[in-house]
Amino acid sequence: MTDLSQPALQTFTDAIWSDEIVPTLVEYVAIPNKSPSFEPQWKALGHMDKAVELFVAWAKARLERLPGATLTVEQLPGRTPLIFIDVPGTARAGETVLLYGHLDKQPEMTGWAEGKGPWIPVLEGDKLYGRGGADDGYAMFGALGALMALREQNVPHARAVVVIEASEESGSPDLPAYMDALSERIGNVSLVVCLDSASI
Numbered sequence: 001m002t003d004l005s006q007p008a009l010q011t012f013t014d015a016i017w018s019d020e021i022v023p024t025l026v027e028y029v030a031i032p033n034k035s036p037s038f039e040p041q042w043k044a045l046g047h048m049d050k051a052v053e054l055f056v057a058w059a060k061a062r063l064e065r066l067p068g069a070t071l072t073v074e075q076l077p078g079r080t081p082l083i084f085i086d087v088p089g090t091a092r093a094g095e096t097v098l099l100y101g102h103l104d105k106q107p108e109m110t111g112w113a114e115g116k117g118p119w120i121p122v123l124e125g126d127k128l129y130g131r132g133g134a135d136d137g138y139a140m141f142g143a144l145g146a147l148m149a150l151r152e153q154n155v156p157h158a159r160a161v162v163v164i165e166a167s168e169e170s171g172s173p174d175l176p177a178y179m180d181a182l183s184e185r186i187g188n189v190s191l192v193v194c195l196d197s198a199s200i
Contacts, residue, residue, distance in 0.1 A: 002154045012149050021141040022128060024058050028103075028137045029121035029130030035104035035169035036080060048166055051103050052081050055140055055164065059085060065148045076181060079174040080104065080166035083140065084182060087147055091156030096187050098161045101139020101195040102168035105132040139195035140164045161186055168196065 033047035063069045068088040108118040118131035143162045167174040
């Protein structure tokens with residue numbers, strides 16, 4: 001079993017976030033994909049689909065770093081889409097970790113500082129301003145980035161299932177239906193990592 005090198009982990013994490021993740025989050029902030037409760041016409045407007053496409057394109061371009069990983073976009077009738085990523089484990093056979101996040105956003109609201117706004121991504125130093133980057137756009141990137149960091153150092157890990165939904169800011173009305181529909185593919189979960197606060 002390979003021990004995790006903290007300096008190597010720091011180097012990998014700093015590089016992937018600055019070079020690959022933050023530029024994509026900048027694009028994501030500019031998409032006004034409000035949660036269905038705040039934008040009933042979300043499907044017709046296409047912003048949610050655009051956000052999903054951005055996330056999927058980023059993830060698919062990196063799945064080769066996670067051999068055997070698969071990605072699908074699930075779309076139950078009348079419900080928001082859900083990204084489902086299955087990453088085979090390299091250890092702990094029979095165990096599954098579920099990593100949860102969401103990509104729908106809160107509405108614009110008021111009180112933005114001059115030069116900033118909900119759909120205007122602004123990078124100042126190590127901070128990204130705009131709607132959705134911290135709640136909860138980083139979740140998929142954080143989950144896959146962590147798994148890639150482990151693979152980079154040949155550190156074994158359990159099977160991981162990444163679920164990114166699109167109705168959390170509306171109270172996650174679509175999530176239970178997806179959990180039921182995907183229950184066999186998810187399997188028995190040993191640990192849930194919720195990359196958000198008070199979500200599920």
